[in-house]
Amino acid sequence: MYRFLLRPRWLLFHLIVIAGIVGMVYLSLWQLDRLDQRKEFNSRVEARSEQPTVEFSTILDEIDSGDLDEDDAEWRTVSASGTYLPDQIIEFNNSQGGRAGDNVLTALVMDDGTTVVVNRGFVPLGQDLPAAPATEVEIVGFVRPSEVRERGDLTDADDGEPLTEVRRIDIPKISEQLPGDVAPVFIQLTGSDPAVGIADPVPVVLPELDNGPHLSYAMQWIVFAIFVAVGWVFAVRRSLSVRAAERRTADAGSD
Known part of the structure; x- marks a missing residue:
């Protein structure tokens, strides 16, 4: 029933899906690492500037x-x-x-x-x-x-x-x-x-001490990975349905 999943075309499809999921999980972890770096930077700036x-x-x-x-x-x-x-x-x-x-x-x-x-x-x-x-x-x-x-x-x-x-x-x-x-x-x-005047350069502001979009980006990559996995499941189920319908048609024709 599931032997068609071992055909070359399907094996290639499996590899693409796995590579996509692995890549997206990696990008999610990378964003979480960037988040940790951002938090460390914020803490360092706050501690030293104070x-x-x-x-x-x-x-x-x-x-x-x-x-x-x-x-x-x-x-x-x-x-x-x-x-x-x-x-x-x-x-x-x-x-x-x-x-x-x-x-x-x-x-x-x-x-x-x-x-x-x-x-x-x-x-x-x-x-x-x-x-x-x-x-x-x-x-x-x-x-x-x-x-x-x-x-x-x-x-x-x-x-x-x-x-x-x-x-x-x-x-x-x-x-x-x-x-x-x-x-x-x-x-x-x-x-x-003397104080900085209106015609003088404006002092450069401190960098933004927020966490940035890294957490939301990490979550987005995980959601994308889930979509790819769900898409694989739908593709397999649809192929099974099509094959089952073809078998029923063939059986009806032989009667």
Whole structure:
């Protein structure tokens, strides 16, 4: 009765169904893994950003001594004071609040002579690049590690000229055109004294600390896998019904 299921065409069908179900279950588990990663990231950002503000030089000392890894310093709130250099760099191809634009990177020479790159914030496309304050400033912001090029990403221009536009905040590359010792991490500005004005870049907001759509995507893949399994059952039952009808017709014709 079921021997037809072992025919080559049906065996191929079984393999396609099994491969589809296995693939969908894998994608569901992958989404659940992404969910776990997202929850871990949210917890890390919340825990570090809520710690008391410390002097940026303290973080640098801990990084230099090996007591603190650059990635472990990310999202710590720090303060620093110094004077901005006049030259600025644009990190292009960004968005914030549903608008496309650029992030403005400005080097801050701190009171101890160390230079740190500061992401002053976001400027929408078409808006003039605001100059950095010419007076000494006190800033507060989050520590961010140097950004690295992922596989497949484009590289920034390297023609020997000082960078004016970059795709990512690559501190080792940017530091080549900055004076003195350059901090291996940058600061993402959240506040400043003098205060950030209406014409200044808008500080970059924290990433969304929600769980995203990963759980719903995981459930969707499981539902799709169930649909495929149910479809296989219907296909087998329909084939059985057709074969049974053919046998009844053949029996009636032989009478």
